[in-house]
Structures are given as structure tokens and as C-alpha cells.
Amino acid sequence: MKKISIILISYNRGYEIEKTIKSIVNQKYKNLELIIIDGGSSDNTQEIVGKYKDYITQFISEPDDGIYNALNKGLEKI
Numbered sequence: 133m134k135k136i137s138i139i140l141i142s143y144n145r146g147y148e149i150e151k152t153i154k155s156i157v158n159q160k161y162k163n164l165e166l167i168i169i170d171g172g173s174s175d176n177t178q179e180i181v182g183k184y185k186d187y188i189t190q191f192i193s194e195p196d197d198g199i200y201n202a203l204n205k206g207l208e209k210i
Contacts, residue, residue: 133163139206141199143171150180157187165189167209169202 138156142149149168156166170177170193181191190209196202 133161135163135165136161137165137167137210139203139210140166140168141171141202141206142168142173142177143202144173144175144177146173146176146180149177150183153181153184153187157184165210167206168192169196169206170194171196171202 140149140152140156153166153168156164166188167190168181168188170181170191172193172195178193181188181193185191192205192209196205
């Protein structure tokens with residue numbers, strides 16, 4: 133099975149991120165890599181991500197220069 137890498141970028145989206153992570157975790161295809169790039173959120177994003185740390189390959193939470201910068205950070209981790 134080939135590995136599929138999923139890059140999830142987020143900023144202050146704690147109210148949505150858990151639903152997204154659960155959706156990824158519940159996939160039947162199990163060779164998944166989940167990389168979460170967070171722009172340094174000030175909400176409960178980090179707490180929620182911590183609940184799923186066993187399923188997350190990498191988590192980076194730091195300020196970035198926007199969506200494309202965050203996506204490029206994720207691509208560098210693959």
C-alpha cells in the first residue's frame with residue numbers, strides 16, 4: 133500500500149479541526165500520514181490536536197505568512 137500524505141492547515145479553527153481529524157482517522161485506508169500545520173492559533177486547536185497525537189505524524193504550531201506558506205511548510209515535511 134502506498135502512503136498517502138494529508139496536510140491539514142489551520143488557524144484558530146479548533147471548532148472544526150476535531151471533525152476533520154476524526155474523518156481522516158476513520159478512513160479504511162490505513163497507510164496515511166497526517167501533517168498538521170497551525171499558524172499559532174490562540175484557541176483550543178492545540179488541545180484538540182493533542183487528543184489525537186497518536187494519529188498525527190507531525191504537528192507544527194507557529195506563525196506563518198498565510199495559507200500558501202503553511203502549505204509549503206507541510207510539503208517540506210513529506
